């Protein structure tokens with residue numbers, strides 16, 4: 001039988017249409033990759049949009065910096081107004097980073113009628129409310145896929161695909177640098193050596209503070225919590241601990257107990273509101289996030305209709321981030337005028353609940369005297385606060401012992417009160433190490 005053929009629609013040749021102008025704020029790792037990928041995919045992009053796109057101007061700070069000779073004449077400028085006032089530029093990709101002057105320039109672009117797509121988590125996690133209100137007021141779009149987990153399309157999934165699901169939890173590994181470091185520490189490497197290696201490989205910045213203190217993950221969790229729960233969460237609302245005070249000894253103990261240690265960002269919908277936080281956390285080996293190693297990111301979404309969806313992929317990198325920026329540019333150009341997700345969609349005002357009021361299991365490591373009755377004294381303090389013990393491991397050395405206790409889920413406030421009492425007992429030396437343990441489910 002001859003296969004049936006369907007007539008193909010006769011569309012005008014997209015390559016013959018007038019190109020759509022794009023502006024870039026920034027021509028560094030991400031900005032130059034956006035330009036390169038748009039040129040390499042010029043025909044595909046034109047087929048999708050019905051017209052080719054062209055990067056008209058790109059803003060840099062230093063025009064004198066050597067950048068190779070492949071750059072087109074007239075592309076680079078150090079004058080922001082040249083982009084803001086260019087009527088042939090329809091959409092701008094903000095890939096320069098920083099909070100100021102970026103915030104002010106973005107407001108000027110909205111006022112000039114230009115939509116913006118951004119990769120800037122620190123800006124959005126601080127000034128999202130003002131920026132979305134301004135974009136709405138001027139009838140333009142602000143998209144931000146690249147600001148969280150680069151190539152992983154988690155913003156799109158939360159904003160568009162999950163509109164009909166009541167999302168109850170977002171948890172994930174949202175910082176590739178620290179995940180790379182923790183994976184190496186699990187294999188026996190020491191913190192300082194692995195940080196130096198991460199810098200050599202280009203995963204960690206020259207100043208890695210934002211990564212290792214959890215501030216980078218906190219900005220991403222603020223953005224994800226906001227869109228998952230339709231309520232405003234800023235970086236100032238996200239308590240965060242990083243891996244900078246984590247001891248390799250605890251990574252080894254956790255391994256003995258059947259856990260991996262991961263820097264977990266969490267946002268959970270609880271009865272009273274929303275709980276958010278970032279902390280090094282023990283993850284059971286059977287948990288989906290335990291096997292996410294190296295510089296990869298993963299975000300697990302839970303909800304009533306969706307049950308559980310996990311998105312895994314590279315969370316940084318020039319091309320990976322540029323791919324998300326281009327996806328957003330296509331989204332703006334393909335939907336302008338249609339009312340497709342435009343504002344930030346935050347229509348609730350949920351209270352932020354302190355972590356102390358929620359229930360979680362904890363890992364506790366104590367440096368104690370190696371003598372009879374020590375465990376009984378500690379267990380009794382925990383019992384006074386209604387915290388029960390799940391497992392205990394002890395390693396003795398020269399009259400002292402490292403005592404590791406994993407508790408059953410208990411009120412975190414009560415557990416921390418008990419730990420403060422234990423720290424004051426004459427059998428303990430130094431501060432106890434306390435890490436959260438992720439529930440199996």
Ligand SMILES: NC(=O)c1ccc[n+]([C@@H]2O[C@H](COP(=O)([O-])OP(=O)(O)OC[C@H]3O[C@@H](n4cnc5c(N)ncnc54)[C@H](OP(=O)(O)O)[C@@H]3O)[C@@H](O)[C@H]2O)c1
Nearest residue numbers: 026027028029030060061062095096097119120316317321
């Ligand atoms: N790189 C990644 O893997 C990645 C991943 C996710 C998100 N992001 C985000 O993407 C954004 C860009 O990152 P990047 O790695 O591409 O940074 P980058 O390589 O440092 O590039 C920044 C660019 O912006 C320009 N610029 C910075 N401040 C400026 C100012 N005040 N006026 C004019 N131009 C200015 C710089 O100009 P010069 O060239 O003259 O210095 C440079 O071209 C940041 O928000 C970052 O957080 C990056």
